[in-house]
């Protein structure tokens with residue numbers, strides 16, 4: 001991975017990028033970005049075409065602007081993923097997670113069991129639970145609300161980050177309520193924020209191939225804006241590297257920027273590379289790519305940092321999809337956040353992801369320090385909770401025991417220290 005994204009750097013501010021030897025059109029766009037001016041979709045396309053010295057300059061400019069906006073801190077949140085059901089008949093073709101009711105490993109948790117898992121997460125230091133599931137055909141209309149209420153009763157202080165726009169669409173129809181009223185009911189029950197997942201690529205033609213357009217791009221935008229309007233902030237995402245291309249990426253990023261200008265409700269942007277191993281999209285369609293190339297990922301992080309600067313300043317890297325080492329190196333291409341410790345990651349794992357289900361807080365701190373940055377534990381809305389500049393978090397160990405050879409920080413030579421040592 002070292003050679004893929006370059007080497008980790010020491011804790012120094014990046015210097016002003018050198019534009020020596022780069023092409024005039026790229027230099028013109030990068031200079032505009034450094035001046036704090038808006039990067040258009042057309043500019044973004046110029047940047048997605050960079051190679052060699054032009055690409056180096058793009059990455060250096062993204063790193064410089066990241067430091068200007070976020071300093072040397074790299075944040076993470078102590079959270080637990082709780083997937084309350086994997087039963088789903090929506091048939092999204094990129095999904096390896098969904099099961100049918102009579103599958104051996106199909107499950108549907110009661111609200112009480114979700115709450116029990118939330119309490120367990122809090123006992124391990126979690127400030128957040130992230131709750132998403134399949135679109136189960138037979139859950140009662142009140143099910144999502146009951147999950148939130150059960151968690152609030154059992155763990156009143158934990159932040160509940162739950163229900164994608166697709167789940168919100170399903171829930172409000174089941175409840176026969178307007179989107180706004182339904183979101184208001186969930187908020188009154190204790191919902192804190194919603195994940196901006198199910199965005200995939202906000203383009204009708206691409207969505208038709210990925211999801212049969214069960215949640216349209218327009219519906220995603222409407223639900224997210226409604227959430228922001230009732231005071232529920234959200235993350236924003238893109239899933240890229242399948243049947244899409246740079247023109248879809250720049251349009252998607254520009255659309256998120258427009259929403260943010262209107263509502264200010266996004267907390268972060270999370271690029272999610274498509275994981276192809278165990279899902280029908282790749283298996284059944286010869287023209288589908290096996291995820292993005294390394295260069296595409298590098299450019300996506302750098303271009304999104306430039307296009308979103310001043311509007312969405314937190315760019316999160318997904319360690320379940322890229323691995324902790326790949327994630328570490330993308331901190332040099334514009335990213336400033338490592339996402340969550342997760343404890344029970346299942347969705348990427350189900351599609352063949354092989355980077356494990358959890359990075360503990362201590363491991364997260366070691367990964368960030370090894371990248372030459374200052375680890376900061378944050379809450380869901382990016383308030384700093386603990387700055388680990390000269391001390392370590394308590395080592396809680398992984399929730400699901402694992403061998404030391406499965407340590408997510410073995411690449412920095414911490415195999416023996418990864419379990420049990422602070």
Ligand code: SF4
Pocket residue numbers: 088089090091092095096097098133134135166
């Ligand atoms: S992505 Fe979600 S909605 Fe689509 S099939 Fe998988 S579980 Fe169901």
